[in-house]
Amino acid sequence: MDAIDKKIIKMLSANARESFANIGKSVDLSAPAVGKRVKQLEDKGYIKGYSLQLNYEKLGYNxxxxxxxxxxxxxxxxxxxxxxxxxxxxxxxxxxxxxxxxxxxxxxxxxxxxxxxxxxxxxxxxxxxxxxxxx
CATH class of the missing domain: 3.30.70.920 (Lrp/AsnC effector binding domain/regulation of amino acid metabolism (RAM) domain)
Structure with a gap:
């Protein structure tokens, strides 16, 4: 894992729905190149999955x-x-x-x-x- 992969992981950690195009602008790569790197990070087990964060209070869990x-x-x-x-x-x-x-x-x-x-x-x-x- 290099510095670009670490930045990609940091950006996805902050917003798992961040577009590959936006990530690419920040790491000077094309969207397809970012997609390929993300796929490799998933395949190697660095990225285990993506999750949804809910506001449980709004859903009535007090x-x-x-x-x-x-x-x-x-x-x-x-x-x-x-x-x-x-x-x-x-x-x-x-x-x-x-x-x-x-x-x-x-x-x-x-x-x-x-x-x-x-x-x-x-x-x-x-x-x-x-x-x-x-x-």
């Missing part, structure tokens, strides 16, 4: 929380991880080191919905919840 889960000894971590990361409310589920086994980021329309998720995941372990006040 409660956001981090939930650390300390897995019960009788539960298997892999099963809990695979199940929980598939729940609709869960935006992210990471296996972590330390006393807790999982760190979950989830969005909810209300605190009642948060309580429902906590009840569902309690079969796997003991949750420790932190509601996000501002980000």
């Amino acid at each position: 409660t956001r929380a981090y939930i650390n889960l300390k897995i019960h000894q009788s539960s298997t971590l892999r099963t809990a991880y695979n199940q929980i990361r598939g729940f609709d409310e869960v935006q992210r589920c990471d296996r972590i080191s330390g006393e807790d086994s999982l760190c979950i980021l989830a969005y909810f329309k209300s605190n009642k919905d948060l309580v429902k998720l906590l009840e569902r995941i309690s079969q796997y372990g003991v949750p420790n919840t932190r509601i996000i006040l501002e980000s």
Whole structure:
């Protein structure tokens, strides 16, 4: 990866929908040349994909929380991880080191919905919840 590739990645990180023509102007390449470089960056695994960033508050999700889960000894971590990361409310589920086994980021329309998720995941372990006040 050279300096041009790094600039292309920086521009796409800021706006994944940026046109190859605009990127090309900034790196002194044609749009097709930028497209070829982006394809190579994808093929080599530097670019894993593109995502959509939503305004969850406008969509009615007013409660956001981090939930650390300390897995019960009788539960298997892999099963809990695979199940929980598939729940609709869960935006992210990471296996972590330390006393807790999982760190979950989830969005909810209300605190009642948060309580429902906590009840569902309690079969796997003991949750420790932190509601996000501002980000």
